Amino acid sequence: MKEMSRDRWSLYADLGKPYLGVLFLQLGYAFNGIIVKSALNKGLNPCTFSVYRNIYAVIIFGPFALYFERKLRPQMTLPVFLKIMLLAQLEPVMDQILYYTGMKYTTATFAIAMCNILPALTFFMAWIFRLEKVNIRRVHSQGKIIGTLVTVGGAMVMTFVNGPPIPLPWTTVTRVHHPPATATASPDHHLKGAIMITAGCFCWAGFYILQAVTLKKYPAQLSLTTLICMMGALQGTVMTLLIEKGKTSIWSINWDTKLFATLYSGIVRSGASYYISGLVMKNKGPFFVTAFNPLGMVIVVIVSSFTLGEQMDLGRVVGALIIVLGLYLIIWGKSKDSSLTDSRSNEIDTVDLETTPDKNGDGNLKPNIIDGIIREDAKGEASV
Template sequence: MVIFVLLTYASLFGAAFILPFALINERGKWREMGWHATGWIFLNAFIGYALPMSLYCYGLLDTTSSYAVIFLNLIPLATFILPVLFRMETLRIWSVVGSLKVAGVLFSVGGTMLISLYKGKALHLWNPILKNHPKEQTTEGASNQLRGTIFLLGSSFTFACWYLLQSKVLKVYPYKYWSSMATCLVGGLQTAIIGIILNTDKKAWKLGWDFDLVTILYSGALATAGKYCLNSWVVVKRGPTYPPMFNPLSVVFTILLASIFIGDEITVGSLLGTTMVLVGLYTYLWAKSKEVRDE
């Protein structure tokens, strides 16, 4: 599928999926969505959906699923660094907690770099369930991987900005279902406009009863609607830096499932790098929880 077609349909279906929850649980609250809140939601949709998802899909196109998911680990690191830079959070670097947080950040970044730069021996643990499509190691492939890496880095950074922006949106308009529905709707319209400009072929927008439709339904209901609603709920309860700290679990599941189903290689480098990322991030989580208890 054309990437912007997929993103448009997934986002619009996600909005339709959330709408009944908004009508039932937040009846009539859409009337409180003034121009100020609308402006923030428009920015929220662009920073939180249209831009990062486009970059992520293009990065995924140039790499593999198990490689792309590693970059989700940069999101919690960026959500840690950005509040410090903008003085939204104080970093007590000379304290034990502050030192552990910095160590966790550096360890996680090192693990991500290790996965990117070092492959090592491939571990053929099982035969894939679906047909494997091996990639030849060519100069073009290396160039595409570099381009994909740049796209994935951009996606992770904009996603991190979205978590901080989401907390602002919920202060301006504190209704998670309507704000999530509006974000999905506006994000779908944004990607539709970009998609129409880049691809004028009407056939690209036609849907059939095939795997493309399954992908859209899954992406719309769970990866878009479910993700935005749950993230909004957790941001209200625990703050913007809490939800992305669970991204490392995506790495474990994706590398394992990609190997089982489509035959992506599990390498020594990916195992070592993933271990470093997990240790670093959960060191940070432990330090963060201790910091909250001490306060």
């Protein structure tokens, strides 16, 4: 009886690990946006910030990769190395420079809101590259598509709809007014920032897709994370020198907010997030990792309400409820994918047992032919 109970709790723990992983990612992303925006306002250069945070990630995670994966690390091949170089260019360099430069032109809230298009971009990219199972005629696939659109819509509601304030005991009585991004930046800068953030989201989605593909050939997550950050630091240094054209003052960092933002972002946003996202997408796919991205806005609203006493608007609460509904549809669709995969594998195993040739050696090849047809049919259905 105790063994059955222990096995049940072990099963629940295994099922809950991916959700704890994406929750950690969203907590890290939410706090990272606030911290980095404060440092950017104090003069942090987005290009050198990208270089330094990747260097810190290599320093922290490199020793763990060398020790824990010394026996698991596969041999490096040219195709894998080229994929790592492209991964480093997509997220540690292009996405970070574009995203944080766009944030500098706008606001942290606007940048976080724009990133809510990431689940939709990743979903359709994963669909195109057949990393996500989608069959329009299946109800659970329709649920994933509708859930993605609902989640993005809820994030937009949280951003652009205010509504009447909700009085809470721990918040301030007067309503806190947050000026829109256009009030702190010119319209040209605001448009430029929006374009940069959108381009960064495309790079970010492409990074997740390519990371899922690379992990199939190079499954050592810690080593892959370290190599991505190392190549990102090298490529970012070259790009910074080309963009800034020999400005030496941008490389100086003192013991202030800029140093803290770089350390936090390097450890949490680069190293830990790459590693955890790789672990999660190994079982759930790249879309599952990004589907919870709008949850970051909900976390920011709740944390700011308790810690800063900011007034909570009805629009934010409605948007949060819409996001929860969309996430529920996505989780439901993904769970049906897993159950269908498990049932299909069980059917194949059963057929293998029933059609195995007997040990008398009667020479009957028909069961092997049937088994091959079933396996080919299962592969064909899985790629739909």
